[in-house]
Amino acid sequence: xxxxxxxxxxxxxxxxxxxxxxxxxxxxxxxxxxxxxxxxxxxxxxxxxxxxxxxxxxxxxxxxxxxxxxxxxxxxxxxxxxxxxxxxxxxxxxxxxxxxxxxxxxxxxxxxxxxxxxxxxxxxxxxxxxxxxxxxxxxxxxxxxxxxxxxxxxxxxxxxxxxxxxxxxxxxxxxxxxxxxxxxxxxxxxxxxxxxxxxxxxxxxxxxxxxxxxxxxxxxxxxxxxxxxxxxxxxxxxxxxxxxxxxxxxxxxxxxxxxxxxxxxxxxxxxxxxxxxxxxxxxxxxxxxxxxxxxxxxxxxxxxxxxxxxxxxxxxxxxxxxxxxxxxxxxxxxxxxxxxxxxxxxxxxxxxxxxxxx
Amino acid sequence: xxxxxxxxxxxxxxxxxxxxxxxxxxxxxxxxxxxxxxxxxxxxxxxxxxxxxxxxxxxxxxxxxxxxxxxxxxxxxxxxxxxxxxxxxxxxxxxxxxxxxxxxxxxxxxxxxxxxxxxxxxxxxxxxxxxxxxxxxxxxxxxxxxxxxxxxxxxxxxxxxxxxxxxxxxxxxxxxxxxxxxxxxxxxxxxxxxxxxxxxxxxxxxxxxxxxxxxxxxxxxxxxxxxxxxxxxxxxxxxxxxxxxxxxxxxxxxxxxxxxxxxxxxxxxxxxxxxxxxxxxxxxxxxxxxxxxxxxxxxxxxxxxxxxxxxxxxxxxxxxxxxxxxxxxxxxxxxxxxxxxxxxxxxxxxxxxxxxxxxxxxxxxxxxxxxxxxxxxxxxxxxxxxxxxxxxxxxxxxxxxxxxxxxxxxxxxxxxxxxxxxxxxxxxx
Numbered sequence: 199x200x201x202x203x204x205x206x207x208x209x210x211x212x213x214x215x216x217x218x219x220x221x222x223x224x225x226x227x228x229x230x231x232x233x234x235x236x237x238x239x240x241x242x243x244x245x246x247x248x249x250x251x252x253x254x255x256x257x258x259x260x261x262x263x264x265x266x267x268x269x270x271x272x273x274x275x276x277x278x279x280x281x282x283x284x285x286x287x288x289x290x291x292x293x294x295x296x297x298x299x300x301x302x303x304x305x306x307x308x309x310x311x312x313x314x315x316x317x318x319x320x321x322x323x324x325x326x327x328x329x330x331x332x333x334x335x336x337x338x339x340x341x342x343x344x345x346x347x348x349x350x351x352x353x354x355x356x357x358x359x360x361x362x363x364x365x366x367x368x369x370x371x372x373x374x375x376x377x378x379x380x381x382x383x384x385x386x387x388x389x390x391x392x393x394x395x396x397x398x399x400x401x402x403x404x405x406x407x408x409x410x411x412x413x414x415x416x417x418x419x420x421x422x423x424x425x426x427x428x429x430x431x432x433x434x435x436x437x438x439x440x441x442x443x444x445x446x447x448x449x450x451x452x453x454x455x456x457x458x459x460x461x462x463x464x465x466x467x468x469x470x471x472x473x474x475x476x477x478x479x480x481x482x483x484x485x486x487x488x489x490x491x492x493x494x495x496x497x498x499x500x501x502x503x504x505x506x507x508x509x510x511x512x513x514x515x516x517x518x519x520x521x522x523x524x525x526x527x528x529x530x531x532x533x534x535x536x537x538x539x540x541x542x543x544x545x546x547x548x549x550x551x552x553x554x555x556x
Numbered sequence: 557x558x559x560x561x562x563x564x565x566x567x568x569x570x571x572x573x574x575x576x577x578x579x580x581x582x583x584x585x586x587x588x589x590x591x592x593x594x595x596x597x598x599x600x601x602x603x604x605x606x607x608x609x610x611x612x613x614x615x616x617x618x619x620x621x622x623x624x625x626x627x628x629x630x631x632x633x634x635x636x637x638x639x640x641x642x643x644x645x646x647x648x649x650x651x652x653x654x655x656x657x658x659x660x661x662x663x664x665x666x667x668x669x670x671x672x673x674x675x676x677x678x679x680x681x682x683x684x685x686x687x688x689x690x691x692x693x694x695x696x697x698x699x700x701x702x703x704x705x706x707x708x709x710x711x712x713x714x715x716x717x718x719x720x721x722x723x724x725x726x727x728x729x730x731x732x733x734x735x736x737x738x739x740x741x742x743x744x745x746x747x748x749x750x751x752x753x754x755x756x757x758x759x760x761x762x763x764x765x766x767x768x769x770x771x772x773x774x775x776x777x778x779x780x781x782x783x784x785x786x787x788x789x790x791x792x793x794x795x796x797x798x799x800x801x802x803x804x805x806x807x808x809x810x811x812x813x814x815x816x817x818x819x820x821x822x823x824x825x826x827x828x829x830x831x832x833x834x835x836x837x838x839x840x841x842x843x844x845x846x847x848x849x850x851x852x853x854x855x856x857x858x859x860x861x862x863x864x865x866x867x868x869x870x871x872x873x874x875x876x877x878x879x880x881x882x883x884x885x886x887x888x889x890x891x892x893x894x895x896x897x898x899x900x901x902x903x904x905x906x907x908x909x910x911x912x913x914x915x916x917x918x919x920x921x922x923x924x925x926x927x928x929x930x931x932x933x934x935x936x937x938x939x940x941x942x943x944x945x946x947x948x949x950x951x952x953x954x955x956x957x958x959x960x961x962x963x964x965x966x967x968x969x970x971x972x973x974x975x976x977x978x979x980x981x982x983x984x985x
Contacts, residue, residue: 357681456663511588
């Protein structure tokens with residue numbers, strides 16, 4: 199009744215294939231952008247930025263990247279943490295080697311470096327599939343973490359093996375370093391998220407995305423109709439790694455400021471992002487965001503409810519948090535195996551017909 | 557109606573009274589879950605119980621009650637950052653994260669926010685240089701001191717000559733475990749021993765290959781920088797390859813009851829460093845019993861009282877409280893701010909009289925902190941585990957470290973940090 203297609207006429211093909219064909223969706227999107235860019239920066243404090251928004255935005259980028267590879271092209275990867283580490287360490291090396299280089303350029307270059315590395319580790323995907331590919335990418339994960347621990351050049355020979363982000367600014371506002379204000383860091387990440395999500399959305403519904411999906415659905419059939427598996431798989435690896443590298447660079451420079459590779463970019467991080475896209479929805483841009491939101495925001499929310507409001511002991515709260523999230527993941531996957539994005543899609547379809555479903 | 561208004565007034569009164577009542581806020585970034593909980597719990601209990609004791613026995617610090625805000629980090633830097641951001645607005649005076657990784661995170665953040673960090677016996681060693689690290693303290697001792705203490709102990713046992721000996725370092729492959737390497741490398745040049753580095757990845761539950769390597773290379777001594785479950789596994793593995801326990805020395809974070817008990821009698825003779833006294837033979841424990849445990853206010857299960865890490869948590873809280881007292885005297889205010897707390901920490905003087913009056917005679921060495929030395933004197937001792945008696949005992953006196961080697965490294969590392977982050981060195985009077 200309120201959410202409807204009626205009266206929303208399309209006069210050209212262009213209008214018909216736009217990302218949000220429904221007027222209400224479009225307005226909701228514009229409103230969201232307006233709030234995110236013009237309202238949120240003025241009302242948030244450091245806690246919201248550091249504990250909630252930055253991890254959500256940055257892990258959304260990583261989830262987008264993995265979704266391109268796993269959700270759209272069907273190549274399972276457990277190397278996300280390692281690729282994020284490549285992004286972080288190349289960001290660090292670039293920041294310290296070229297102090298005058300703009301931080302935005304550094305982050306994008308870090309993404310490119312990661313894309314190269316992803317390309318190399320993507321080569322085995324031409325020969326192996328499924329679980330075997332997962333194991334190959336798992337090897338990448340362990341190798342990369344080991345490499346960044348082992349070779350002192352990557353952390354400029356610091357005594358602790360940690361990397362620290364020096365202060366860098368955009369338009370006169372610090373976005374990295376200790377003096378960086380919350381809103382500046384938030385806007386920096388938000389801009390990248392919006393641009394990358396827009397690019398991902400358009401990539402996946404264009405020729406490139408269709409060839410990825412063809413490979414995913416049946417690689418032999420795709421090859422027969424003229425999709426080149428080499429180019430397709432490697433492009434998926436490269437573009438996915440670019441996203442993940444950007445996420446890793448932001449994770450290190452803007453969010454944490456100091457990073458220890460084994461802890462931050464370990465296998466846990468790989469699994470976390472894989473769970474994000476599975477819960478959010480494989481092969482869905484929205485799903486990447488929902489999945490990231492679910493796994494970043496729910497723990498913080500539960501913790502604040504149990505410790506902040508109810509005053510429970512922190513250890514009991516931490517354990518209940520783990521149990522609850524595990525339970526919720528199972529519940530959602532039983533209710534809708536295709537992820538939260540599918541749940542959202544079904545809700546929208548039902549809403550369109552409500553209250554007269556016939 | 558009348559009842560409602562009475563309730564309303566009562567509510568308004570409680571609200572205003574809580575707003576007017578000053579509190580000294582001590583956040584505790586603890587970890588009671590995860591692979592490091594085995595060591596995190598006793599420390600957090602000790603920290604919390606001492607602050608409760610101060611409230612119950614002394615009525616707070618200088619008449620102002622202390623307030624503990626506990627936040628669970630699971631020894632994870634990401635959660636540590638979240639905890640820091642969540643608690644810093646509550647008037648936090650000093651952070652003691654009990655994690656080198658989190659300390660590294662907090663060094664720039666807390667300095668910018670004007671809140672002190674006290675990483676007691678962990679964290680960034682070069683923070684000892686107060687000229688560069690204005691808000692970071694690591695008194696009374698740091699990792700590089702620890703590395704030197706261990707080597708000094710080996711020197712003593714070998715009559716001062718360890719040329720050509722092989723010493724292995726089993727370390728947690730993180731910022732924490734890597735800290736001593738630089739010092740050990742310098743010391744190996746100075747004393748002519750061979751250093752073998754053996755990393756163990758987080759969380760350290762699987763160490764078969766590392767101990768196989770030790771079995772093959774047969775080092776004369778093994779040093780360990782371990783934490784959490786890694787400690788227990790390493791001691792068990794050492795016992796399995798029949799490595800002589802008296803040649804196996806852990807840092808102070810690898811020397812608690814919880815680390816040696818799983819290996820049973822085979823852990824007998826294992827050594828670890830310490831920078832404070834061990835055991836529960838101090839008057840303060842009677843106070844804790846009467847004022848905290850008997851009143852049902854003990855943090856945790858209360859089964860850790862008097863253990864090594866409980867004592868250390870208590871010691872950390874005691875130093876924080878004493879620094880707060882110093883700050884109150886300096887600024888003539890009972891309700892101090894974070895900046896005043898920092899001043900108090902920088903002017904902290906620990907004497908035997910002070911410790912005796914607190915019921916902790918001889919609990920730690922005497923020391924004082926100054927503007928350019930945030931690290932104290934760096935005194936440490938060696939303790940040894942007696943499996944039959946089930947207790948640790950000190951086998952050496954508190955002795956200084958080799959500052960000839962360490963001071964140069966501290967100056968080098970802190971000036972590199974200052975340069976990297978464009979920090980101007982403070983002038984110290």
